[in-house]
Amino acid sequence: MTQGSRYDLLVVGGGINGAGIARDAAGRGLSVLLCEQDDLAAHTSSASTKLIHGGLRYLEYREFGLVRKALQERETLLRAAPHIMWPLxxxxPHMPDLRPAWLIRAGLFLYDHLAKRELLPGSRGIVMRNHPAGAPLVDSIKRGFVYSDGWVNDARLVVLNAxxxxxxxxxxxxxxxxxxxxRAGGEWRAQLKREDGTILDVRAASIANAAGPWVGELLQGALGRxxxxxxxxxxxxxxxxxxxxEHDHAYIFQNPDKRIIFAIPYEHDYTLIGTTDLEYRGDxxxxxxxxxxxxxxCDSINRYFKxxxxxxxxxxxxxxxxPLLEEEGADNPSAVTRDYSLELDAPAGEAPLLSVFGGxxxxxxxxxxxxxxKLGHALQNGTPSWTAGAPLPGGDIPQANFERFLAGFKQQNAWLPADLAHRLARAYGTRVKNVIGNARSVADLGRAFAPGLYEAELTYLRDTEWARSAQDVLWRRSKLGLHVEPGTLDSITHDIDxxxxxxxxxxSA
Incomplete structure (x- = not known):
């Protein structure tokens, strides 16, 4: 790009909403520039519970519209990227002193029927002693319920949209x-600062403020609104x-404070537990x-596990x-809506500004x-939406059948260790061939920086996915940082940096 370049849309923020907006707009023929002050998914978008879900607990707050919208999206997303998203x-467990069984059954009935399901099975009741999920739980838990949602590699979802x-x-x-x-002359004139201190002057017909936790700060500061x-x-x-x-199900636990805690199989060898909800006023x-x-x-888990x-x-x-959408009267952070609001500031004759709150x-x-x-209307661009049926990069797997794809990939590349083949296929889907290139042996992948991490993959991540540090690679583009011996993490990080x-x-620009 050159100084003074002009775009139809400047997107500020490289989290999931900013990357999603940039993808959608570019696919409609708009010229788009996205700027992110850190790495893609560096903050909120890589710190989720990694779930594609309707939000079962939001039914208690009568968020039926939000739940229905989210349930409708589950299978759309599962089909778009079956390598980084899958059913779960x-x-x-039923705890009679917290919520009665009839209330849970009613909630699950709604959850099953608020939106059409094709990939995901419905809910049912279970007797714990007859189900593998009952074995780790304390003996006092006799009954429970099983239902479906989805899992997502959140940071990779952002990268693939970008x-x-x-x-x-x-x-x-x-x-x-x-x-x-x-605003000047019917457009936005913006100054961007690169990490090396370089200042870029750009012009844009519109701006999308998708800065997440910084949305308000950006409005009042850089945008002066x-x-x-x-x-x-x-x-x-x-x-x-x-x-x-040992089983492949996740748990959803009810706490006496009415919060929900998940315990989820994670990275093969681990269990992911979360989340908390606390007011935050810092950086x-x-x-x-x-x-x-x-x-x-820990206490939440210990209430249930032997x-x-x-x-x-x-x-x-x-x-x-x-960054949750503020509501009057919602004192409990858990009760604050997870819905979103799109605020369009488009005075007559002026360049539009759209800000994203919540989501x-x-x-x-x-x-x-x-x-x-909204932006297309303001810019008089009527190109229709297109993303509902479009796969993300690497997600064009026939019939969204990842297991069949994985078996074929392993057969074609029998020289790859099984664990490495599985991880690469999961991370890159059909794009995995771009990672391994013409390699025909592990030695062809180059230097090993950590178990299962080779120079060929680092090169791909640098040239294609905007990675530029060990943190980007070990904790966002992958979770390989979890799998190295703790005593070696510092030296591996140093070598990659x-x-x-x-x-x-x-x-990449």
Whole structure:
């Protein structure tokens, strides 16, 4: 790109909503520039519970419209990227002192029928002693319920949306911050600052403010506008422990404080536990779990499992700040809506500005579609929406049958160790051939930086997926950081960072 370049749309924010908007808009023929001050999915969008779900508990708050919208999206997303999203069965133990069985059955009936299902089986009651999920639980739990939702690799979902946007013509600038934007001559004139201090002047017919926790700050600061909506920052923290159960179901646990805690099979060897809901007033980029949250999550698990855990059993933690749409009278953070609002500021004759307040990862595609509809109307671009039936990069797997695809990939590349073949296929889907190239042996993949991580993959991540540091690779593009021996993590991180320093990042634009 050159100084003074002009775009139809400048998207600010490289989380799931910003990447989704950039993808949708680029696919409708708009010229798009996306800038992100850090890495893609560096904050909220890589700190979710990794679920594509309707939000069963939101039924209690009568959020029927939100739940229905999210349920409608589940199977659309599962078909779009079956390598990074797949169905998951959830077990809810029945605790008579918390919610009566009839209420749970009624909620599950609604959950099954608010939207059409084709891929996901419905709910049913179970007797714990007759189900594998009953074995790890305390003996006092006799009954439960099973229902369906979906799992997602959240950070990769963001990257794939950005990659699809790029392949449709969008320019993606990471480590690039919006300094200011002013309306002039019927357009926006913006200044962007790159990590190296370079200042870029760009012009845009419209701006989408998808800055997540920073949406209000961006409006009042760089954009110099007042917002009619606001976001409520709520911290959600997760812990990761050794694997606590052997079956492939997840658990949804009810707590006496009426919160919900998930325990989910994670990265083969671990269990993911979360989340908390706490008001947050600090810098969203500095959010971290505290000791009380860790203990709360351990206590929540210990209420249900025979085998107890303590903070000493925690292998890894992560926290994120959810920018929830502020509502009057919602004192409890858990009760704040997970729906979104799109605020369009489009005075006659002036360049439009759209700001995104709230939202959840499951509804990102629908949010993006509605956002581009609004912007398209303001820009007098009537190109229809298109993403509902379009696969994400690597997701064009026949019949969305990942297991069949994996078997074929392993057969064609028998030289790959089975675990490595599975991880690469899961991460890249049909694009995995771009990662391994013409390799015919493990040695052809180049230097091994960590078990299962080779230079060929680093090169792909650098050149195609905007990775430029060990953090980007080990904790966002993958979770390989979890699988290395703790005593070796620092040296592996150093070696990868040194490789990026020697092999400079090629900013995709």
């Amino acid at each position: 069965r959830f077990v809810m 990659l699809d946007a790029k392949e449709r013509g969008a320019k993606i600038l990471t480590r690039t911050k919006l300094l200011s934007a002013v 007042e917002a009619t909506h606001s976001v409520r920052l709520v911290k959600g923290s997760h812990i990761v422990t050794r694997r606590l159960f 969203p980029s500095q959010v971290a779990i505290n000791a009380d949250e860790t203990q709360y999550l 085998e107890k855990i303590s903070p000493q059993d925690v292998r890894w933690t992560y926290s994120g700040v959810r 959840k990862i499951t509804t990102f595609r629908k949010l993006a579609e509605e956002a581009v509809d 040194a490789w990026f320093a020697r092999e400079p990042f090629r900013q």
